[in-house]
Amino acid sequence: MIGRRIALGLTVALLMGVSALQGRGQSIDELRARCAAVQRRIEETNRLIRESSDSTKTNLARIALLESQIETKNALLQNLGEQESHYKRALESGQRRIDSLRGSLEVLKEDYARFLKASQFKQNRYSVVMYMLSSRGISQLYRRIRYYKEYMSYQQLRYDAIVSRELELQEEVKSLKANKERVVSMQRANAEAKADMEREQTRYNRVVERLKRTQSDLKQQVEKDQEQMGRLQASIERLLKQEREQSNKMKRNAQFLELSKTFRQNRGKLPWPVNTGTVTRGYGLERSKLYKHVQTNSEGIYITTSVGAKVFSVFSGRVTLISEIAGQNMTVIVRHGDYLSLYSNLRNVLVKVNDEVTPQRVLGEVAVQPGENSSVLHFEIWKSEKGKPTSENPTLWLHP
Numbered sequence: 001m002i003g004r005r006i007a008l009g010l011t012v013a014l015l016m017g018v019s020a021l022q023g024r025g026q027s028i029d030e031l032r033a034r035c036a037a038v039q040r041r042i043e044e045t046n047r048l049i050r051e052s053s054d055s056t057k058t059n060l061a062r063i064a065l066l067e068s069q070i071e072t073k074n075a076l077l078q079n080l081g082e083q084e085s086h087y088k089r090a091l092e093s094g095q096r097r098i099d100s101l102r103g104s105l106e107v108l109k110e111d112y113a114r115f116l117k118a119s120q121f122k123q124n125r126y127s128v129v130m131y132m133l134s135s136r137g138i139s140q141l142y143r144r145i146r147y148y149k150e151y152m153s154y155q156q157l158r159y160d161a162i163v164s165r166e167l168e169l170q171e172e173v174k175s176l177k178a179n180k181e182r183v184v185s186m187q188r189a190n191a192e193a194k195a196d197m198e199r200e201q202t203r204y205n206r207v208v209e210r211l212k213r214t215q216s217d218l219k220q221q222v223e224k225d226q227e228q229m230g231r232l233q234a235s236i237e238r239l240l241k242q243e244r245e246q247s248n249k250m251k252r253n254a255q256f257l258e259l260s261k262t263f264r265q266n267r268g269k270l271p272w273p274v275n276t277g278t279v280t281r282g283y284g285l286e287r288s289k290l291y292k293h294v295q296t297n298s299e300g301i302y303i304t305t306s307v308g309a310k311v312f313s314v315f316s317g318r319v320t321l322i323s324e325i326a327g328q329n330m331t332v333i334v335r336h337g338d339y340l341s342l343y344s345n346l347r348n349v350l351v352k353v354n355d356e357v358t359p360q361r362v363l364g365e366v367a368v369q370p371g372e373n374s375s376v377l378h379f380e381i382w383k384s385e386k387g388k389p390t391s392e393n394p395t396l397w398l399h400p
Helices: 002-051 056-118 125-133 138-214 218-247 254-265
Strands: 278-281 284-287 295-298 301-305 310-312 317-325 329-336 339-347 362-366 375-383 390-392
Touching: 002 056, 002 278, 056 138, 056 278, 056 301, 218 295, 218 317, 218 329, 218 339, 218 375, 254 329, 254 339, 317 339, 329 362, 362 375
Parallel strands: none
Antiparallel strands: 278 301, 284 295, 301 375, 310 362, 317 329, 329 339, 339 362, 339 375, 375 390
16 A cells, blocks of 8 residues: 555656656757757858948948847857756756656565565465365355456556556666757857857957958948937837827727737737848947947847848738838838837838738838948837837847
8 A cells, every 4th residue: 555655656746747847848949949040040140241341331230240140149159058957957857757766666666576475375376276176165266266366467567567667767767868968969069159159259359440440430430320320210200100190090999909919919929021131230229339429229120131132011910101211211111900010221112001911911122222232121119009109129029
């Protein structure tokens, strides 16, 4: 009876351990998916860096790409560290399960040995036959036969439990060995990524120092870009006000509210507005790494991508405004219920106001400045539920 309670307790503990491991398995799958996405962004950024030319303005774009690459490789380092921690936890958990299995297996074997010793006479066929023949009647013979069958069945169950536990132990030992190999592999990958990160930082420092020495107009270009970003944001504010005045006439019916709800539920899952690219200017207040006195504020993100890259709607909605902004080409605003997505610096716009769009509907192409080998899309997300709209960080809405 005590042996059964011990076995039951160990079984429950093992099931709980397996459930916990499965939960962490989903987590490691997510980490691997994010890691693959980060590595794709690193490759894409490297390609854009190789394609950048040597003009002063494009050198600033190259610096932005290098800064983005450093941030992305930092994200890779963090991801690899999380994966290594996961496998170390799996090692510790696996060792605990192995210790538990070995302990329970020992208990089962000892229990089985005592059982066999206590019923030793039943292991001898001659003794069993004599035991049956000594019955005082048919009724007793029937009971003894039934008892012997139950005894053999119980003995088999005990034996099967030992075999099953030994197989579990073998699988856990095999899993532990695999996790040890994974930890070693992740430690090696971490070391390589760290060395690569240090090389990237050195390359960035050299490029910046060379540009500061050789290009006297670099500072003026940085300040000019700061002014241009401010003008762009002011123009977007005017467009948003215009869009809000037009959309105030819209009825917030069931379809409108459902669209708002589904858009909100897709936070962190929205597709990127371009197929390939890297964020070279993030959301919010940012100080220039070249000249500390220069700082800018952006209500969205800047995505550097290939020349002529197509721009896609990130969600279902309706085109509510298309306008040209001086120096930033065309801007398209799509309303998704209480939310807006804004795409700026477009050319060859393929939609018109009041068009219903679906996810991945082509809105146009990213425009390219003369003499440059890459294009930059300005992308924003706004929430305009009540009163003045508020900007949201797009990187928190897009999938990794």
